[in-house]
Amino acid sequence: MKHFCLMCGTQLEARIIEDREREFCPGCGWIHYKQYKVSAGVRIEKNGCLLLVQRGIQPWKGNWYMPAGFLEINEEPEDAAVREAFEETGLNVKTHGLAGVYTYNDDPRGNGILFLYDAEIIGGNMQESDETLQIAFLSPDEIIGLEFTGNCGRHQISDWLKTKGIEMDVNHV
Numbered sequence: 078m079k080h081f082c083l084m085c086g087t088q089l090e091a092r093i094i095e096d097r098e099r100e101f102c103p104g105c106g107w108i109h110y111k112q113y114k115v116s117a118g119v120r121i122e123k124n125g126c127l128l129l130v131q132r133g134i135q136p137w138k139g140n141w142y143m144p145a146g147f148l149e150i151n152e153e154p155e156d157a158a159v160r161e162a163f164e165e166t167g168l169n170v171k172t173h174g175l176a177g178v179y180t181y182n183d184d185p186r187g188n189g190i191l192f193l194y195d196a197e198i199i200g201g202n203m204q205e206s207d208e209t210l211q212i213a214f215l216s217p218d219e220i221i222g223l224e225f226t227g228n229c230g231r232h233q234i235s236d237w238l239k240t241k242g243i244e245m246d247v248n249h250v
């Protein structure tokens with residue numbers, strides 16, 4: 078696919094810059110540095126069960142994940158995690174620190190990094206959104222065997238299961 082410079086509109090060409098192939102603008106010298114998308118999410122546990130959401134839209138429609146989404150350009154990761162939790166589940170949540178940092182390389186929208194926060198519910202009413210099919214607290218037995226949202230989702234859920242002493246193969250697709 079042809080790409081064009083965001084600064085001057087000239088067609089970009091491939092060049093090796095700093096040992097990597099990058100898209101370079103022969104018109105103005107702009108270099109397209111591919112960078113991670115940044116997202117944040119919440120890990121909410123209650124009575125030994127994990128809050129998961131079933132995606133209602135592509136990619137990974139029908140698969141399960143912990144509520145999460147992309148950061149707005151001027152947003153703190155924890156604020157984004159709280160906002161996304163509310164948008165996707167109707168729940169007001171409070172974060173309690175970082176549960177983990179994850180990267181992913183299999184999302185068709187681009188590679189990214191995700192900040193996952195432990196959180197608890199402090200209000201709201203659990204309600205599906207336009208983007209979610211179901212929301213549920215699931216036990217480890219119910220979780221194992223579900224389809225997750227790519228390697229990042231699997232990794233996060235595998236790490237939570239480890240806190241319960243359960244090993245799950247993260248490479249299972």
Ligand SMILES: [Zn+2]
Binds near residue numbers: 082084086
């Ligand atoms: Zn240019």
